[in-house]
Every structure is written in structure tokens, then in C-alpha cells.
Amino acid sequence: MTNNEQGRTIEAGALKALAHPLRVRIYDLLSERGPQTASSLAALIGETSGATSYHLRALAAHDLIREVPGRGTARERWWERPKGRVTLPGPDDTMSPSNRAAAQIVTAEFFRLRHQTLMEYINRPAAEQPEEWRDAGLVMTTMLDLTPAQMAEVREELTGIIDAAVERYRGQEGAPGTRRVSLRAEIFDLPTATGRGSIQKG
Template identity: 80%
Template sequence: MTTNEQQVRTLDARALKALAHPLRVRIYDLLSERGPQTASSLAALIGETSGATSYHLRALASHDLIREVPDRGTARERWWERPKGRVDMPGPTEAMSPSSRAAAQIVTTEFLRLRHQTLMEYINRPESEQPDGWKDAGLVMTTMLDVTPEQMAELKQELTAVVDAAVERYRGQESLPGTRRVSLRAEVFDLPAASSRGITNQE
């Protein structure tokens, strides 16, 4: 599982374990989605106390998952941001230690839960809450393909190139009038074999 931008950081076991808390995943996700925030603004968004969000912010910062925004805020009200760059969050694998695998499961499950929640909020958003020009701008599409592992690897590379090109094309536009933060998702993965789904192939 990967978040976006150019430079890639693969989380090690210690950073993954530091992130393995639903509230920390939510904070990390909000910093990616909404940009720099304070403990107080995050508390208002999440419905927690600023003391709780401040504690989790410090825990994330101790593993360089987030950082304090330079030249912004005060000693009483610190601003935090997620550093630019792509982050690779390994999913649980059999090669991991039991504790690392458990941490990876927590992080992956929570990120995907939040991703689905965001998608459903978009789908169920009333038309009255859609800004002018954005009503039909989104795309939610699913299709099925029959491919070999080599073809799927090629497709993965093509999709990654499209996403990377979009990131580069629109970099630095956050302050331009009329822009909104959008979620761009690309997923391609193999489905269980027909036999494991209880389906018998018939010629």
C-alpha cells in the first residue's frame, strides 16, 4: 500500500508499529488529506481531546512519520504536517515477526476502512453540497480482466506512470482559486481462484 508523491520511503518495523493505532492512522490520513493541522484542529475533526491528539502527534513525530511545520505556530499551538514523498506501507507477510505482522494488519485495515468511508461519503453526498463544476467530475469505476502475472505487472507499471504524471503536473496548485483536494485511487489485484470461491468452471 502506497501513498503518493515522488521520493519513496518504506516504513521499517519500528515506524510501522508506531503507526499501528487507529487514531494515529486517522491523524496521518487527515494530515495527508487536509494539510498542516494543530492538535486542537485535529481534535475537532476527530472528536477527541487535544491532549489525546497531541500525544499521538508526538508519537508519530518521534518516528519521522510527521514533522512540525517550521516558522508556524507557537510553543502552545504547534502545527504539524506529513512530509512530502511517497510512503510504502508494507502489508502483513509471513516473513514478518508476529508483532510486525500484527502492526501491519492494523495499519492496512484502518487505512482501507478510511478509504472506503471516504468513498461512501462522496457517493452519498447530496447534490446541494456539490460545488459548481464538481457535480460530475468524479469517477468510480470497476471492471474485471483476465490477465497473466506478467500482464498485470505491466498494467501496474502503466497505472503508476499515469498517477506519477498527474502528481507532477498538478504539483504546487493547492493555493490556486477553484482547486480542491481530490482522492486519486489506482488498484489492481488478483482475485481468489474460482475453486477457492466455491465456483466450478464449466467449459
């Protein structure tokens, strides 16, 4: 399995390798913070470097991550998550019981971490944010009444906006004045709910 700019879906073997809360956290940190070593990850997570090194090797064995070319030494290896969109398959009835269990672990931990970072942003005191970043973010929930075809149309529009932003700002990692930001889009049906309204932060 290889990663590319067109995106990839994680297959069963790699999904099982990822199905450990600490490995999901490591994978998430490599996405969020860029290349890391076992020692730097250990400091971020609060584990030993031996533990993070073990999990890094397990992730690398399934091409989920890779060593950074030309960086590091035999004693201090740098790891990165290859660029490109990744699809994590959710649990479904077509999977074997073991694959379904792995998918449940990965998706539960991924969304737990996602919610955690969102709450950290919402609860961050303004004094801890540079002034130019204080009003830059947006958290919005809007309720609509849509048909499946209309929801698919909105989904495609959102995907197009995100893809365009990724292409427009590609290659700015580490540039002066930039920060890593989290860009999220969600749209899904609420089968038993009706009504409309908006909740917005930012």
C-alpha cells in the same frame, strides 16, 4: 527515517508507532487536509487536544510527521506529513508476530478509512456539491482476464499516469478553484473468479 519525493517504505519501528486507529486517522487527515494543530485535529476527530497532542508526538518521534517550519508558537504547534509516496508494508510471514500484528492494524484501519471516504463521496447529495464538481469524479471497476505479466504491465501504466499527474499539478495547494482530491488505483487478482464486466460511477 526520512521522507522524500522518491517515496519511502515505513520500517518496523515506525509501523508499530502508527499501529493505533487514532494515529492512522491523524496521519490520514494530515495527508488529506494538510497541516493541522492538535486542537484542529481534536475538533475533526472528536477527541481532546491532549490526546491528539500525545499521538502527534509519537508519530513525530518516528519521523512519520514533522513540525511545519516557521509556523506556530510554543503553545500552538503545526504539524504536517512530509510530501512523497509512502508504502505501508502489509502483513506477511517474514515478519515477527508483533510486526505482523502492527501491519494488520495499520492496513485494516487505512482501508477502513479509504472505504469510508469513498462511501461519503458516493452518497453525497448533488445539492452539497458545486455544479462544476458534480461530474468531475469517477469510480470504476472493470473485470479482465490477464496473465501476471499483463497485470504488471497495466500496473506500470497506471503508476506512470499517476506519477505524471502528481508532477504536472505539483505546487497547486491552496490555489483558487482547487480542492484536495483523492486519486486511487487498484489492480489485483481474483484467483477463483472468472468473467468480465464493468461498474462505473461518474
